Amino acid sequence: MTKAPVASAMPSDAAPAFRETLPAKDVGGAFENMPCDLCASFQPENGEDRRDAGRRYAVRRGQAIGDIAATDSWCASLATGVLRIDASQGAAPRTVGLIFPGQIVAHPFDADPCGTAVVAVTRSNICLHARGDLQHVTEHYPSIRRLLLRSAFQTLAETRRWMLVISRPRARERVAAFLVSVAGRFPTSGHDTFDLVLSRGRIGELLGLSLETVSRQIHALAKAGLIALPRRRHVRLLNRSGLEAVAGITFRHPSGAAA
Amino acid sequence: MTKAPVASAMPSDAAPAFRETLPAKDVGGAFENMPCDLCASFQPENGEDRRDAGRRYAVRRGQAIGDIAATDSWCASLATGVLRIDASQGAAPRTVGLIFPGQIVAHPFDADPCGTAVVAVTRSNICLHARGDLQHVTEHYPSIRRLLLRSAFQTLAETRRWMLVISRPRARERVAAFLVSVAGRFPTSGHDTFDLVLSRGRIGELLGLSLETVSRQIHALAKAGLIALPRRRHVRLLNRSGLEAVAGITFRHPSGAAA
Protein backbone atom coordinates (compact mmCIF):
# COMPACT_ATOMS: atom_id res chain seq x y z
CA MET A 1 0.00 0.00 0.00
CA THR A 2 2.52 2.57 -1.13
CA LYS A 3 1.22 6.02 -1.60
CA ALA A 4 4.04 7.07 -3.88
CA PRO A 5 2.79 7.44 -7.46
CA VAL A 6 -0.19 9.67 -6.89
CA ALA A 7 -2.63 9.77 -9.76
CA SER A 8 -1.94 12.49 -12.24
CA ALA A 9 -5.36 14.08 -12.00
CA MET A 10 -6.38 15.38 -8.62
CA PRO A 11 -9.97 16.07 -7.76
CA SER A 12 -10.81 19.73 -7.74
CA ASP A 13 -14.57 20.03 -7.98
CA ALA A 14 -17.56 17.79 -7.45
CA ALA A 15 -19.03 17.59 -10.92
CA PRO A 16 -20.28 14.06 -11.58
CA ALA A 17 -17.92 13.21 -14.45
CA PHE A 18 -15.14 10.66 -14.27
CA ARG A 19 -11.84 12.24 -13.47
CA GLU A 20 -8.98 11.22 -15.60
CA THR A 21 -5.95 9.29 -14.70
CA LEU A 22 -5.67 8.49 -18.37
CA PRO A 23 -4.93 10.60 -21.43
CA ALA A 24 -8.18 12.35 -22.16
CA LYS A 25 -8.65 10.67 -25.50
CA ASP A 26 -9.00 7.26 -23.85
CA VAL A 27 -12.03 8.30 -21.91
CA GLY A 28 -15.36 7.29 -23.26
CA GLY A 29 -18.07 9.75 -22.35
CA ALA A 30 -20.50 6.90 -21.87
CA PHE A 31 -20.12 6.76 -18.10
CA GLU A 32 -20.22 10.43 -17.36
CA ASN A 33 -23.20 11.20 -15.20
CA MET A 34 -23.78 7.51 -14.77
CA PRO A 35 -24.79 7.15 -11.14
CA CYS A 36 -22.84 4.72 -9.03
CA ASP A 37 -24.64 2.66 -6.43
CA LEU A 38 -23.35 4.79 -3.63
CA CYS A 39 -24.23 8.14 -5.18
CA ALA A 40 -27.57 6.89 -6.40
CA SER A 41 -28.60 6.32 -2.84
CA PHE A 42 -28.24 9.98 -1.92
CA GLN A 43 -31.54 11.38 -0.84
CA PRO A 44 -31.70 15.09 -1.62
CA GLU A 45 -35.20 15.22 -0.19
CA ASN A 46 -33.68 14.37 3.17
CA GLY A 47 -31.28 17.25 2.85
CA GLU A 48 -28.40 15.13 1.60
CA ASP A 49 -26.06 17.20 -0.49
CA ARG A 50 -25.25 15.52 -3.73
CA ARG A 51 -22.00 17.39 -3.91
CA ASP A 52 -20.81 15.17 -1.08
CA ALA A 53 -20.98 12.27 -3.49
CA GLY A 54 -17.75 10.53 -4.34
CA ARG A 55 -15.43 11.73 -7.05
CA ARG A 56 -15.25 9.76 -10.23
CA TYR A 57 -12.15 8.45 -11.88
CA ALA A 58 -11.21 6.43 -14.89
CA VAL A 59 -8.60 3.95 -13.75
CA ARG A 60 -5.86 2.56 -15.93
CA ARG A 61 -5.26 -1.16 -16.21
CA GLY A 62 -2.81 -2.12 -13.48
CA GLN A 63 -3.30 1.06 -11.50
CA ALA A 64 -3.95 0.75 -7.76
CA ILE A 65 -6.95 2.53 -6.29
CA GLY A 66 -4.88 3.29 -3.24
CA ASP A 67 -2.59 5.41 -5.36
CA ILE A 68 -5.48 7.46 -6.63
CA ALA A 69 -7.03 7.90 -3.22
CA ALA A 70 -3.63 8.82 -1.81
CA THR A 71 -4.92 8.03 1.68
CA ASP A 72 -4.95 4.85 3.71
CA SER A 73 -8.70 4.88 4.07
CA TRP A 74 -11.17 5.06 1.23
CA CYS A 75 -14.09 3.39 -0.35
CA ALA A 76 -15.15 3.08 -3.95
CA SER A 77 -18.06 1.90 -6.01
CA LEU A 78 -17.20 0.21 -9.28
CA ALA A 79 -19.19 1.41 -12.28
CA THR A 80 -17.44 -0.43 -15.09
CA GLY A 81 -14.45 -2.71 -15.41
CA VAL A 82 -13.00 -5.28 -13.04
CA LEU A 83 -10.77 -4.85 -10.00
CA ARG A 84 -8.74 -7.42 -8.18
CA ILE A 85 -7.75 -7.60 -4.55
CA ASP A 86 -4.16 -8.52 -3.93
CA ALA A 87 -3.04 -9.59 -0.50
CA SER A 88 0.67 -9.59 0.21
CA GLN A 89 1.17 -11.71 3.28
CA GLY A 90 4.75 -10.72 3.76
CA ALA A 91 6.01 -12.27 0.55
CA ALA A 92 4.69 -12.15 -2.98
CA PRO A 93 1.26 -10.58 -3.44
CA ARG A 94 -1.48 -12.99 -4.40
CA THR A 95 -4.88 -12.26 -5.85
CA VAL A 96 -7.57 -13.20 -3.34
CA GLY A 97 -10.68 -11.73 -4.89
CA LEU A 98 -12.34 -9.90 -7.74
CA ILE A 99 -14.63 -6.89 -7.80
CA PHE A 100 -17.25 -6.57 -10.51
CA PRO A 101 -19.40 -3.61 -11.56
CA GLY A 102 -22.03 -2.66 -9.02
CA GLN A 103 -19.92 -3.85 -6.12
CA ILE A 104 -18.48 -1.61 -3.47
CA VAL A 105 -14.95 -2.03 -2.33
CA ALA A 106 -13.82 -0.47 0.91
CA HIS A 107 -10.36 -0.24 2.29
CA PRO A 108 -10.13 -0.90 6.04
CA PHE A 109 -10.87 2.18 8.03
CA ASP A 110 -8.02 2.13 10.48
CA ALA A 111 -5.58 -0.70 10.18
CA ASP A 112 -4.80 -2.82 7.17
CA PRO A 113 -4.30 -6.28 8.63
CA CYS A 114 -2.42 -7.88 5.79
CA GLY A 115 -1.35 -5.41 3.13
CA THR A 116 -4.09 -5.58 0.56
CA ALA A 117 -4.07 -3.56 -2.61
CA VAL A 118 -6.96 -3.06 -4.99
CA VAL A 119 -5.78 -2.95 -8.58
CA ALA A 120 -7.64 -2.42 -11.83
CA VAL A 121 -7.63 -5.59 -13.93
CA THR A 122 -9.16 -3.76 -16.86
CA ARG A 123 -9.76 -0.11 -17.51
CA SER A 124 -12.35 0.80 -14.91
CA ASN A 125 -14.57 3.64 -13.84
CA ILE A 126 -14.96 4.10 -10.14
CA CYS A 127 -16.64 6.49 -7.78
CA LEU A 128 -14.26 7.20 -4.97
CA HIS A 129 -14.71 8.49 -1.45
CA ALA A 130 -11.40 9.38 0.13
CA ARG A 131 -10.68 9.60 3.82
CA GLY A 132 -12.12 12.82 5.21
CA ASP A 133 -14.88 12.76 2.70
CA LEU A 134 -15.78 9.22 3.69
CA GLN A 135 -15.88 9.93 7.37
CA HIS A 136 -18.07 12.93 6.85
CA VAL A 137 -20.41 11.04 4.58
CA THR A 138 -20.84 7.98 6.80
CA GLU A 139 -21.53 10.22 9.76
CA HIS A 140 -24.19 12.31 8.10
CA TYR A 141 -25.69 10.11 5.42
CA PRO A 142 -27.61 7.13 6.76
CA SER A 143 -28.33 5.77 3.30
CA ILE A 144 -24.67 5.60 2.37
CA ARG A 145 -23.80 4.13 5.70
CA ARG A 146 -26.40 1.41 5.36
CA LEU A 147 -25.19 0.58 1.90
CA LEU A 148 -21.61 0.36 3.06
CA LEU A 149 -22.45 -1.89 5.97
CA ARG A 150 -24.58 -4.09 3.82
CA SER A 151 -21.89 -4.30 1.18
CA ALA A 152 -19.34 -5.31 3.76
CA PHE A 153 -21.41 -8.25 4.92
CA GLN A 154 -22.20 -9.23 1.39
CA THR A 155 -18.54 -9.26 0.48
CA LEU A 156 -17.83 -11.29 3.58
CA ALA A 157 -20.42 -13.86 2.63
CA GLU A 158 -19.03 -14.10 -0.87
CA THR A 159 -15.54 -14.54 0.45
CA ARG A 160 -16.75 -17.37 2.65
CA ARG A 161 -18.38 -18.96 -0.35
CA TRP A 162 -15.04 -18.81 -2.11
CA MET A 163 -13.47 -20.63 0.79
CA LEU A 164 -15.80 -23.52 0.08
CA VAL A 165 -14.63 -23.54 -3.51
CA ILE A 166 -10.96 -23.31 -2.70
CA SER A 167 -11.09 -26.09 -0.19
CA ARG A 168 -12.32 -28.57 -2.77
CA PRO A 169 -9.83 -31.35 -3.28
CA ARG A 170 -10.21 -31.52 -7.05
CA ALA A 171 -8.78 -28.90 -9.37
CA ARG A 172 -11.52 -29.54 -11.91
CA GLU A 173 -14.22 -28.37 -9.53
CA ARG A 174 -12.38 -25.23 -8.57
CA VAL A 175 -11.75 -24.16 -12.15
CA ALA A 176 -15.35 -24.88 -13.10
CA ALA A 177 -16.53 -22.83 -10.12
CA PHE A 178 -14.35 -19.95 -11.20
CA LEU A 179 -15.77 -20.01 -14.71
CA VAL A 180 -19.34 -20.18 -13.49
CA SER A 181 -18.70 -17.36 -11.08
CA VAL A 182 -17.15 -15.03 -13.64
CA ALA A 183 -19.77 -15.91 -16.23
CA GLY A 184 -22.51 -14.95 -13.82
CA ARG A 185 -20.94 -11.58 -13.23
CA PHE A 186 -21.14 -10.13 -16.69
CA PRO A 187 -24.39 -8.36 -17.43
CA THR A 188 -23.17 -8.08 -21.03
CA SER A 189 -22.81 -11.81 -21.46
CA GLY A 190 -26.12 -12.50 -23.09
CA HIS A 191 -24.38 -14.53 -25.73
CA ASP A 192 -22.55 -16.74 -23.27
CA THR A 193 -19.11 -15.63 -24.32
CA PHE A 194 -17.07 -13.70 -21.82
CA ASP A 195 -13.61 -12.49 -21.05
CA LEU A 196 -11.72 -14.51 -18.46
CA VAL A 197 -10.18 -11.25 -17.21
CA LEU A 198 -7.31 -12.94 -15.40
CA SER A 199 -4.26 -14.73 -16.67
CA ARG A 200 -3.86 -18.42 -15.94
CA GLY A 201 -1.35 -17.60 -13.29
CA ARG A 202 -3.66 -15.27 -11.43
CA ILE A 203 -6.53 -17.70 -11.66
CA GLY A 204 -4.18 -20.18 -10.10
CA GLU A 205 -3.44 -17.80 -7.24
CA LEU A 206 -7.11 -17.30 -6.63
CA LEU A 207 -7.87 -21.01 -6.66
CA GLY A 208 -4.75 -22.25 -4.99
CA LEU A 209 -3.55 -24.10 -8.07
CA SER A 210 -0.52 -23.95 -10.29
CA LEU A 211 -0.95 -22.15 -13.59
CA GLU A 212 -0.28 -25.34 -15.50
CA THR A 213 -3.06 -27.12 -13.69
CA VAL A 214 -5.44 -24.27 -14.47
CA SER A 215 -4.54 -24.48 -18.14
CA ARG A 216 -4.96 -28.23 -18.23
CA GLN A 217 -8.31 -28.14 -16.48
CA ILE A 218 -9.67 -25.42 -18.73
CA HIS A 219 -8.77 -27.50 -21.75
CA ALA A 220 -10.17 -30.60 -20.14
CA LEU A 221 -13.49 -28.83 -19.67
CA ALA A 222 -13.33 -27.81 -23.31
CA LYS A 223 -12.65 -31.37 -24.42
CA ALA A 224 -15.56 -32.48 -22.28
CA GLY A 225 -17.73 -30.19 -24.36
CA LEU A 226 -18.78 -27.93 -21.50
CA ILE A 227 -17.03 -24.82 -22.82
CA ALA A 228 -15.38 -23.55 -25.98
CA LEU A 229 -12.24 -21.46 -26.17
CA PRO A 230 -12.57 -19.00 -29.07
CA ARG A 231 -9.56 -17.09 -27.78
CA ARG A 232 -7.04 -17.60 -25.02
CA ARG A 233 -8.81 -15.47 -22.54
CA HIS A 234 -12.34 -15.95 -23.78
CA VAL A 235 -14.74 -18.68 -22.86
CA ARG A 236 -18.07 -19.60 -24.37
CA LEU A 237 -20.45 -21.60 -22.25
CA LEU A 238 -21.75 -24.61 -24.15
CA ASN A 239 -23.36 -26.35 -21.22
CA ARG A 240 -23.87 -24.08 -18.29
CA SER A 241 -25.78 -26.49 -16.09
CA GLY A 242 -23.22 -29.16 -16.81
CA LEU A 243 -20.48 -26.80 -15.75
CA GLU A 244 -22.37 -25.93 -12.60
CA ALA A 245 -22.74 -29.62 -11.89
CA VAL A 246 -18.98 -30.06 -12.13
CA ALA A 247 -18.47 -26.99 -9.97
CA GLY A 248 -20.98 -28.27 -7.46
CA ILE A 249 -22.23 -24.73 -7.03
CA THR A 250 -24.59 -22.42 -8.78
CA PHE A 251 -23.46 -18.85 -8.31
CA ARG A 252 -26.26 -16.37 -8.11
CA HIS A 253 -25.31 -12.76 -8.01
CA PRO A 254 -27.77 -10.09 -6.93
CA SER A 255 -26.64 -7.79 -9.72
CA GLY A 256 -25.66 -8.91 -13.17
CA ALA A 257 -27.01 -11.72 -15.28
CA ALA A 258 -28.57 -14.64 -13.46
CA ALA A 259 -26.21 -17.54 -12.98
CA MET B 1 -31.17 -21.27 9.38
CA THR B 2 -34.10 -23.02 10.96
CA LYS B 3 -35.83 -21.11 13.66
CA ALA B 4 -37.44 -24.16 15.20
CA PRO B 5 -35.94 -24.96 18.60
CA VAL B 6 -36.13 -21.55 20.21
CA ALA B 7 -33.96 -21.14 23.25
CA SER B 8 -35.68 -22.02 26.47
CA ALA B 9 -35.06 -18.69 28.14
CA MET B 10 -36.52 -15.68 26.42
CA PRO B 11 -35.26 -12.21 27.12
CA SER B 12 -37.55 -10.27 29.40
CA ASP B 13 -35.59 -7.36 30.83
CA ALA B 14 -32.35 -5.56 30.13
CA ALA B 15 -30.31 -6.38 33.19
CA PRO B 16 -26.71 -7.06 32.17
CA ALA B 17 -26.57 -10.69 33.29
CA PHE B 18 -26.22 -13.65 30.94
CA ARG B 19 -29.54 -15.22 30.18
CA GLU B 20 -29.69 -18.93 30.49
CA THR B 21 -30.22 -21.47 27.83
CA LEU B 22 -28.67 -23.93 30.23
CA PRO B 23 -29.73 -25.35 33.59
CA ALA B 24 -29.00 -22.58 36.05
CA LYS B 25 -26.44 -24.60 37.95
CA ASP B 26 -24.14 -24.70 34.93
CA VAL B 27 -23.82 -20.96 34.84
CA GLY B 28 -20.80 -19.46 36.39
CA GLY B 29 -21.45 -16.00 37.73
CA ALA B 30 -18.05 -14.86 36.59
CA PHE B 31 -19.30 -13.21 33.43
CA GLU B 32 -22.26 -11.40 34.82
CA ASN B 33 -21.84 -7.69 34.40
CA MET B 34 -18.82 -8.32 32.25
CA PRO B 35 -19.10 -5.77 29.49
CA CYS B 36 -18.99 -7.02 25.95
CA ASP B 37 -17.18 -4.98 23.33
CA LEU B 38 -20.40 -3.73 21.89
CA CYS B 39 -22.02 -2.69 25.16
CA ALA B 40 -18.80 -1.21 26.48
CA SER B 41 -18.86 1.29 23.67
CA PHE B 42 -22.14 2.81 24.78
CA GLN B 43 -21.65 6.42 25.65
CA PRO B 44 -24.15 7.46 28.31
CA GLU B 45 -22.68 10.94 28.30
CA ASN B 46 -23.92 11.27 24.73
CA GLY B 47 -27.39 10.28 25.76
CA GLU B 48 -27.02 6.64 24.79
CA ASP B 49 -29.28 4.44 26.83
CA ARG B 50 -27.47 1.49 28.24
CA ARG B 51 -30.68 -0.42 28.42
CA ASP B 52 -30.53 -0.63 24.65
CA ALA B 53 -27.50 -2.84 25.03
CA GLY B 54 -27.73 -6.39 23.84
CA ARG B 55 -29.14 -9.20 25.92
CA ARG B 56 -26.77 -11.75 27.31
CA TYR B 57 -27.00 -15.48 26.96
CA ALA B 58 -25.07 -18.53 27.97
CA VAL B 59 -25.00 -20.82 24.97
CA ARG B 60 -24.79 -24.57 25.11
CA ARG B 61 -22.18 -26.49 23.17
CA GLY B 62 -23.65 -27.25 19.76
CA GLN B 63 -26.44 -24.71 20.03
CA ALA B 64 -26.97 -22.33 17.11
CA ILE B 65 -27.09 -18.61 17.81
CA GLY B 66 -29.77 -18.29 15.18
CA ASP B 67 -32.04 -20.45 17.30
CA ILE B 68 -31.61 -18.16 20.27
CA ALA B 69 -32.09 -15.00 18.28
CA ALA B 70 -35.14 -16.54 16.61
CA THR B 71 -34.87 -13.96 13.83
CA ASP B 72 -33.00 -13.97 10.55
CA SER B 73 -31.04 -10.87 11.43
CA TRP B 74 -28.95 -10.42 14.52
CA CYS B 75 -25.52 -9.62 15.76
CA ALA B 76 -23.61 -10.82 18.76
CA SER B 77 -20.46 -10.09 20.66
CA LEU B 78 -18.65 -13.10 22.06
CA ALA B 79 -17.55 -12.75 25.69
CA THR B 80 -16.27 -16.25 26.39
CA GLY B 81 -16.11 -19.52 24.50
CA VAL B 82 -15.66 -20.27 20.83
CA LEU B 83 -18.14 -20.21 17.98
CA ARG B 84 -17.85 -21.70 14.55
CA ILE B 85 -19.37 -20.57 11.29
CA ASP B 86 -20.85 -23.34 9.20
CA ALA B 87 -21.69 -22.74 5.57
CA SER B 88 -23.98 -25.21 3.89
CA GLN B 89 -23.54 -24.68 0.19
CA GLY B 90 -26.45 -26.85 -0.78
CA ALA B 91 -25.01 -30.07 0.56
CA ALA B 92 -23.28 -30.92 3.81
CA PRO B 93 -22.44 -27.97 6.05
CA ARG B 94 -18.76 -27.21 6.36
CA THR B 95 -16.99 -25.10 8.93
CA VAL B 96 -15.52 -22.02 7.29
CA GLY B 97 -14.45 -19.95 10.25
CA LEU B 98 -14.06 -19.56 13.99
CA ILE B 99 -15.08 -16.77 16.33
CA PHE B 100 -13.04 -16.09 19.45
CA PRO B 101 -13.80 -13.97 22.51
CA GLY B 102 -13.82 -10.26 21.80
CA GLN B 103 -14.95 -10.73 18.25
CA ILE B 104 -18.27 -9.64 16.91
CA VAL B 105 -20.30 -11.91 14.69
CA ALA B 106 -23.10 -10.49 12.61
CA HIS B 107 -25.63 -12.35 10.61
CA PRO B 108 -26.39 -10.73 7.22
CA PHE B 109 -28.93 -8.00 7.50
CA ASP B 110 -31.22 -8.92 4.67
CA ALA B 111 -30.32 -11.97 2.66
CA ASP B 112 -28.24 -14.92 3.71
CA PRO B 113 -26.30 -15.74 0.57
CA CYS B 114 -25.28 -19.26 1.36
CA GLY B 115 -26.97 -20.65 4.45
CA THR B 116 -24.52 -19.96 7.21
CA ALA B 117 -25.14 -20.97 10.78
CA VAL B 118 -23.19 -19.85 13.81
CA VAL B 119 -22.84 -22.63 16.34
CA ALA B 120 -21.22 -22.76 19.74
CA VAL B 121 -18.15 -24.99 19.73
CA THR B 122 -17.81 -24.73 23.47
CA ARG B 123 -20.06 -23.35 26.13
CA SER B 124 -20.12 -19.65 25.36
CA ASN B 125 -21.38 -16.38 26.70
CA ILE B 126 -22.65 -13.93 24.14
CA CYS B 127 -24.23 -10.53 24.06
CA LEU B 128 -26.98 -10.60 21.49
CA HIS B 129 -28.77 -7.92 19.54
CA ALA B 130 -31.81 -9.29 17.74
CA ARG B 131 -33.47 -7.80 14.72
CA GLY B 132 -35.56 -4.81 15.76
CA ASP B 133 -33.20 -4.04 18.55
CA LEU B 134 -30.27 -4.08 16.17
CA GLN B 135 -31.86 -1.79 13.66
CA HIS B 136 -32.78 0.70 16.35
CA VAL B 137 -29.34 0.61 17.84
CA THR B 138 -27.42 1.04 14.60
CA GLU B 139 -29.63 3.94 13.67
CA HIS B 140 -29.26 5.86 16.88
CA TYR B 141 -25.91 4.82 18.29
CA PRO B 142 -22.95 5.97 16.24
CA SER B 143 -20.44 4.21 18.46
CA ILE B 144 -22.09 0.82 18.00
CA ARG B 145 -22.46 1.41 14.32
CA ARG B 146 -18.83 2.27 13.94
CA LEU B 147 -17.81 -0.79 15.88
CA LEU B 148 -19.99 -3.02 13.78
CA LEU B 149 -18.66 -1.63 10.53
CA ARG B 150 -15.13 -1.89 11.73
CA SER B 151 -15.69 -5.43 12.88
CA ALA B 152 -17.10 -6.40 9.52
CA PHE B 153 -14.02 -5.19 7.69
CA GLN B 154 -11.75 -6.81 10.21
CA THR B 155 -13.50 -10.13 9.78
CA LEU B 156 -13.29 -9.74 6.04
CA ALA B 157 -9.58 -9.13 6.23
CA GLU B 158 -9.10 -12.17 8.43
CA THR B 159 -11.14 -14.31 6.08
CA ARG B 160 -8.95 -13.19 3.21
CA ARG B 161 -5.90 -14.07 5.22
CA TRP B 162 -7.35 -17.54 5.66
CA MET B 163 -7.73 -17.82 1.93
CA LEU B 164 -3.99 -17.40 1.64
CA VAL B 165 -3.52 -20.21 4.13
CA ILE B 166 -5.98 -22.56 2.48
CA SER B 167 -4.52 -22.07 -0.95
CA ARG B 168 -1.15 -23.33 0.16
CA PRO B 169 -0.22 -26.47 -1.71
CA ARG B 170 1.26 -28.28 1.27
CA ALA B 171 -0.87 -29.71 4.04
CA ARG B 172 1.89 -29.20 6.57
CA GLU B 173 1.77 -25.44 6.16
CA ARG B 174 -1.97 -25.27 6.51
CA VAL B 175 -2.06 -27.30 9.69
CA ALA B 176 0.79 -25.29 11.17
CA ALA B 177 -1.03 -22.09 10.29
CA PHE B 178 -4.14 -23.35 12.00
CA LEU B 179 -2.25 -24.16 15.16
CA VAL B 180 -0.49 -20.82 15.24
CA SER B 181 -3.75 -19.05 14.63
CA VAL B 182 -5.64 -20.81 17.40
CA ALA B 183 -2.73 -20.49 19.81
CA GLY B 184 -2.65 -16.75 19.28
CA ARG B 185 -6.31 -16.47 20.12
CA PHE B 186 -6.27 -17.65 23.67
CA PRO B 187 -5.59 -14.93 26.18
CA THR B 188 -5.39 -17.68 28.78
CA SER B 189 -2.59 -19.49 27.03
CA GLY B 190 0.27 -18.06 28.97
CA HIS B 191 1.65 -21.52 29.46
CA ASP B 192 1.59 -22.38 25.76
CA THR B 193 -0.87 -25.23 26.11
CA PHE B 194 -4.23 -24.79 24.53
CA ASP B 195 -7.34 -26.61 23.48
CA LEU B 196 -7.63 -27.39 19.80
CA VAL B 197 -11.37 -26.76 20.05
CA LEU B 198 -12.21 -28.58 16.84
CA SER B 199 -12.15 -32.25 15.94
CA ARG B 200 -9.73 -33.43 13.29
CA GLY B 201 -12.56 -33.69 10.86
CA ARG B 202 -13.65 -30.08 11.34
CA ILE B 203 -10.12 -28.83 11.11
CA GLY B 204 -9.97 -30.68 7.83
CA GLU B 205 -13.09 -28.89 6.62
CA LEU B 206 -11.62 -25.56 7.54
CA LEU B 207 -8.32 -26.28 5.81
CA GLY B 208 -9.60 -28.22 2.85
CA LEU B 209 -7.91 -31.43 3.93
CA SER B 210 -9.04 -34.91 4.84
CA LEU B 211 -9.18 -35.72 8.52
CA GLU B 212 -6.52 -38.36 8.09
CA THR B 213 -4.13 -35.85 6.60
CA VAL B 214 -4.77 -33.46 9.48
CA SER B 215 -4.02 -36.19 11.97
CA ARG B 216 -0.84 -37.21 10.19
CA GLN B 217 0.42 -33.66 9.89
CA ILE B 218 -0.23 -32.88 13.54
CA HIS B 219 1.78 -35.91 14.53
CA ALA B 220 4.48 -35.04 12.06
CA LEU B 221 4.80 -31.61 13.66
CA ALA B 222 5.03 -33.34 17.03
CA LYS B 223 7.75 -35.69 15.78
CA ALA B 224 9.57 -32.66 14.43
CA GLY B 225 9.64 -31.32 17.97
CA LEU B 226 7.60 -28.22 17.24
CA ILE B 227 4.63 -29.20 19.39
CA ALA B 228 3.68 -31.73 22.04
CA LEU B 229 0.36 -33.54 22.33
CA PRO B 230 -0.46 -34.00 26.02
CA ARG B 231 -4.03 -34.97 25.10
CA ARG B 232 -5.84 -35.62 21.88
CA ARG B 233 -7.28 -32.18 21.60
CA HIS B 234 -4.57 -30.29 23.42
CA VAL B 235 -1.40 -28.88 21.99
CA ARG B 236 1.63 -27.43 23.70
CA LEU B 237 3.87 -25.14 21.72
CA LEU B 238 7.48 -26.20 22.01
CA ASN B 239 8.86 -23.99 19.27
CA ARG B 240 6.49 -21.24 18.33
CA SER B 241 8.74 -19.42 15.92
CA GLY B 242 9.61 -22.71 14.27
CA LEU B 243 5.94 -23.43 13.84
CA GLU B 244 5.37 -19.98 12.41
CA ALA B 245 8.20 -20.59 9.99
CA VAL B 246 6.52 -23.76 8.78
CA ALA B 247 3.21 -21.94 8.55
CA GLY B 248 4.84 -19.11 6.68
CA ILE B 249 2.70 -16.67 8.62
CA THR B 250 2.76 -14.99 11.97
CA PHE B 251 -0.76 -14.37 13.13
CA ARG B 252 -1.16 -11.25 15.16
CA HIS B 253 -4.51 -10.67 16.73
CA PRO B 254 -5.51 -7.26 18.05
CA SER B 255 -7.08 -8.82 21.12
CA GLY B 256 -5.75 -11.84 22.91
CA ALA B 257 -2.21 -12.98 23.49
CA ALA B 258 0.40 -11.81 21.03
CA ALA B 259 1.15 -14.30 18.30
Place this chain on the structure above:
DNA sequence: CGGTACATTGACTGTCATCAAGCTACGTGG
Protein backbone atom coordinates in the same frame (compact mmCIF):
# COMPACT_ATOMS: atom_id res chain seq x y z
C1' DC C 1 11.22 -7.83 -36.62
C1' DG C 2 12.52 -9.10 -32.42
C1' DG C 3 11.25 -9.14 -27.51
C1' DT C 4 8.44 -10.29 -23.73
C1' DA C 5 4.83 -12.06 -21.29
C1' DC C 6 1.69 -15.55 -21.35
C1' DA C 7 0.10 -20.25 -22.58
C1' DT C 8 0.46 -25.01 -23.76
C1' DT C 9 2.22 -29.65 -23.49
C1' DG C 10 4.99 -33.47 -21.68
C1' DA C 11 7.50 -36.30 -18.22
C1' DC C 12 8.09 -37.25 -13.60
C1' DT C 13 7.73 -37.17 -8.66
C1' DG C 14 5.63 -36.21 -4.28
C1' DT C 15 1.67 -35.64 -1.76
C1' DC C 16 -2.75 -36.23 -0.47
C1' DA C 17 -7.46 -38.54 -0.75
C1' DT C 18 -9.44 -42.78 -0.23
C1' DC C 19 -10.41 -47.21 1.63
C1' DA C 20 -9.89 -50.14 5.44
C1' DA C 21 -8.81 -51.76 9.89
C1' DG C 22 -7.86 -51.17 14.58
C1' DC C 23 -7.56 -48.13 18.56
C1' DT C 24 -8.70 -44.79 22.48
C1' DA C 25 -11.58 -42.13 25.19
C1' DC C 26 -15.73 -41.29 27.04
C1' DG C 27 -20.47 -41.71 28.39
C1' DT C 28 -24.41 -44.76 29.34
C1' DG C 29 -26.71 -48.19 31.37
C1' DG C 30 -26.85 -52.57 33.47
Place this chain on the structure above:
DNA sequence: CCACGTAGCTTGATGACAGTCAATGTACCG
Protein backbone atom coordinates in the same frame (compact mmCIF):
# COMPACT_ATOMS: atom_id res chain seq x y z
C1' DC D 1 -18.08 -50.76 38.96
C1' DC D 2 -17.71 -52.81 34.84
C1' DA D 3 -19.58 -53.91 30.06
C1' DC D 4 -20.55 -51.96 26.21
C1' DG D 5 -21.34 -48.73 22.39
C1' DT D 6 -20.12 -44.89 19.92
C1' DA D 7 -17.61 -41.13 18.21
C1' DG D 8 -13.40 -39.66 17.33
C1' DC D 9 -8.60 -40.72 16.33
C1' DT D 10 -4.59 -43.26 14.51
C1' DT D 11 -2.15 -45.97 11.23
C1' DG D 12 -1.26 -48.47 6.94
C1' DA D 13 -1.54 -49.46 1.90
C1' DT D 14 -2.64 -47.79 -2.53
C1' DG D 15 -3.66 -45.01 -6.50
C1' DA D 16 -4.92 -40.74 -8.50
C1' DC D 17 -3.86 -36.23 -9.00
C1' DA D 18 -1.52 -31.95 -8.92
C1' DG D 19 3.06 -29.55 -8.42
C1' DT D 20 7.42 -29.03 -10.50
C1' DC D 21 10.78 -28.66 -14.09
C1' DA D 22 11.49 -28.03 -18.77
C1' DA D 23 10.74 -27.04 -23.55
C1' DT D 24 8.05 -25.27 -27.02
C1' DG D 25 4.47 -22.38 -28.81
C1' DT D 26 1.75 -18.19 -29.48
C1' DA D 27 -0.03 -13.54 -29.12
C1' DC D 28 0.90 -8.87 -28.42
C1' DC D 29 3.99 -4.91 -27.84
C1' DG D 30 7.06 -1.62 -29.37
